[in-house]
Amino acid sequence: MKNKYSIFSLIKNAFSYHENWEKAWKDPEPKKEYDVVIIGGGGHGLATAYYLAKKHNMKNIAVVEKGWIGGGNTGRNTTIIRSNYLWDASAGLYDHALKIWEGLSQELNYNVMFSQRGVMNLAHNLQDVRDLKRRTHANRLNGIDAVYLNTEEVKKFCPIINTSPDIRYPVLGGTLQKRAGTARHDAVAWGYARGADEMGVDIIQNCEVKGIKRNRDAVEGIETTKGFIKTNKIGVVAAGHSSVIANMAGLRLPLESKPLQALVSEPVKPIIDTVVMSNAVHAYVSQSDKGELVIGAGTDDYVSYSQKGSHDIVEGTLNAILELYPIFSRMRMLRQWGGIVDICPDASPIISKTSIKGLYFNCGWGTGGFKATPGSGDLFAHTIANDEPHKLNAAFNLNRFVSGDLVDEHGAAAVAH
Amino acid sequence: MFLINCPFCGEREQSEFKAGGEAHIVRPKQPTELSDDQWAEYLFMRKNIKGIQFERWNHIHGCRKWFNMVRDTSNDEIKAVYKMGEKPPVK
Numbered sequence: 001m002k003n004k005y006s007i008f009s010l011i012k013n014a015f016s017y018h019e020n021w022e023k024a025w026k027d028p029e030p031k032k033e034y035d036v037v038i039i040g041g042g043g044h045g046l047a048t049a050y051y052l053a054k055k056h057n058m059k060n061i062a063v064v065e066k067g068w069i070g071g072g073n074t075g076r077n078t079t080i081i082r083s084n085y086l087w088d089a090s091a092g093l094y095d096h097a098l099k100i101w102e103g104l105s106q107e108l109n110y111n112v113m114f115s116q117r118g119v120m121n122l123a124h125n126l127q128d129v130r131d132l133k134r135r136t137h138a139n140r141l142n143g144i145d146a147v148y149l150n151t152e153e154v155k156k157f158c159p160i161i162n163t164s165p166d167i168r169y170p171v172l173g174g175t176l177q178k179r180a181g182t183a184r185h186d187a188v189a190w191g192y193a194r195g196a197d198e199m200g201v202d203i204i205q206n207c208e209v210k211g212i213k214r215n216r217d218a219v220e221g222i223e224t225t226k227g228f229i230k231t232n233k234i235g236v237v238a239a240g241h242s243s244v245i246a247n248m249a250g251l252r253l254p255l256e257s258k259p260l261q262a263l264v265s266e267p268v269k270p271i272i273d274t275v276v277m278s279n280a281v282h283a284y285v286s287q288s289d290k291g292e293l294v295i296g297a298g299t300d301d302y303v304s305y306s307q308k309g310s311h312d313i314v315e316g317t318l319n320a321i322l323e324l325y326p327i328f329s330r331m332r333m334l335r336q337w338g339g340i341v342d343i344c345p346d347a348s349p350i351i352s353k354t355s356i357k358g359l360y361f362n363c364g365w366g367t368g369g370f371k372a373t374p375g376s377g378d379l380f381a382h383t384i385a386n387d388e389p390h391k392l393n394a395a396f397n398l399n400r401f402v403s404g405d406l407v408d409e410h411g412a413a414a415v416a417h
Numbered sequence: 418m419f420l421i422n423c424p425f426c427g428e429r430e431q432s433e434f435k436a437g438g439e440a441h442i443v444r445p446k447q448p449t450e451l452s453d454d455q456w457a458e459y460l461f462m463r464k465n466i467k468g469i470q471f472e473r474w475n476h477i478h479g480c481r482k483w484f485n486m487v488r489d490t491s492n493d494e495i496k497a498v499y500k501m502g503e504k505p506p507v508k
Contacts, residue, residue, distance in 0.1 A: 243465035254461035256438070257490075302436035302474075305467045306493050309418045312432040345461050402457040 002198050005109050024190060025197035030204050033230040034062045036384060037222060038237060038243060039209050042074040045237035046192035046361055047377020053199035054267055056385035061201045064224060068187030075237045076339035077370040078296040081085025082180035082276050083118040084139050089395035089407050091142035097375025104374055110191030112183045117274050119180035124280040131411055134173045135312050142382050149174050158276055160327050167323050182286055182329035188373055212249040218357040232276050235360045235384050240340025242363035249359055254401045255342040258299045259309035262370050265335040267291030283320035309338040332386050341353040343368050346408040351393040360384050422498050425480045437473035439463050440485050467491050471505060
């Protein structure tokens with residue numbers, strides 16, 4: 001049993017200069033055999049292991065991670081959480097996650113700094129206005145909070161936006177989801193890792209998967225840089241590298257991996273207390289608790305695993321940001337980075353069984369997976385434990401690319417990628 | 418950001434080009450005889466290789482012609498550029 005984090009543990013540890021905190025998770029070597037192995041120690045993978053142990057009573061679980069936990073896209077995203085998606089299936093999926101976010105810090109006894117500061121999506125042309133109004137209605141029918149704002153209401157909610165009709169793409173309105181917001185991305189991985197570790201999950205870092213051993217139509221284990229690990233169930237949550245793992249098992253996925261960039265500015269005093277996204281001009285911005293502006297750029301259109309991305313993508317985003325927020329014109333950017341995102345043709349994820357027994361994939365989150373972390377882990381754990389999808393992720397199966405029953409969420413991706 | 422040697426125009430910035438995805442995917446000759454699985458394979462399934470990939474590009478802000486490229490997707494190094502219909506110069 002781990003010591004509970006509280007004001008008392010904080011005071012107690014202050015007396016020893018915070019040098020004697022117990023480790024949040026162990027760093028074990030792999031055992032020979034596990035009931036389930038999760039490939040990928042990001043937020044989604046760690047959440048999957050956590051819910052497998054917590055809700056499905058499985059004990060012999062490993063998470064293998066080629067680098068360090070939370071070092072991939074979990075540590076590279078812009079931390080935005082919302083559930084205002086258009087279709088019923090997506091609304092169910094993302095709002096399931098949002099509801100878990102609301103109690104997550106308490107459940108994990110780990111402050112994930114979930115902040116429901118609201119997310120505003122702007123409209124810049126007549127089609128945007130129609131699409132966003134339609135999405136607002138669809139959201140409300142699905143029980144998701146959403147309101148449509150006119151230009152004056154947008155200005156009132158976020159006064160630094162330039163709502164002048166003279167700019168190249170004037171603000172004609174927008175939607176607001178008040179329950180949406182941000183969370184501390186690292187804390188999500190660390191909180192789930194600590195919770196999973198407490199229930200006996202082995203979190204094995206610096207362990208890269210090199211091959212998947214199959215016996216006809218079933219999996220038998222994985223080859224890793226730390227040796228062979230025997231298992232009958234493998235859950236792959238490898239984000240941009242999902243296709244690489246799939247190729248090891250002789251599968252092809254409907255994914256393309258592309259660089260997605262983000263950047264932060266130097267820290268400044270609080271200036272924007274919400275998240276504002278704009279699809280038409282591709283600009284979105286929020287402010288971290290440290291005071292940095294957090295800005296997400298777009299994806300490059302070519303396949304790449306280089307974690308770099310092109311400069312013109314960043315330039316395009318900053319042009320749009322400056323048009324919408326002239327107040328930022330003297331800000332200096334501090335850091336820029338890229339992550340590799342796995343994009344599905346319909347901009348919806350895959351949480352699914354495969355044609356190979358015991359092999360499950362949770363992938364295709366593309367440019368917006370962070371928001372779904374708790375829900376994704378919960379539903380993927382259900383799918384692995386029962387060998388059947390939960391009703392909330394039934395629509396997100398791999399077979400939809402054969403049946404044609406796609407969940408087209410390009411519009412609700414909030415910024416065009 | 419990298420430079421691409423367009424077979425028609427010469428070396429230009431990558432931002433002048435549009436990536437067209439995996440190359441050498443042949444449209445089925447008898448579409449009416451395809452099963453749903455075969456259609457899905459043709460339409461959606463991709464190799465998405467980390468390493469040497471064959472792909473199509475269009476010089477959209479230049480000559481607007483399509484061509485093929487061999488590129489290492491792990492570091493964006495371009496191995497070869499060749500015209501449509503030609504055999505890839507490297508394996």
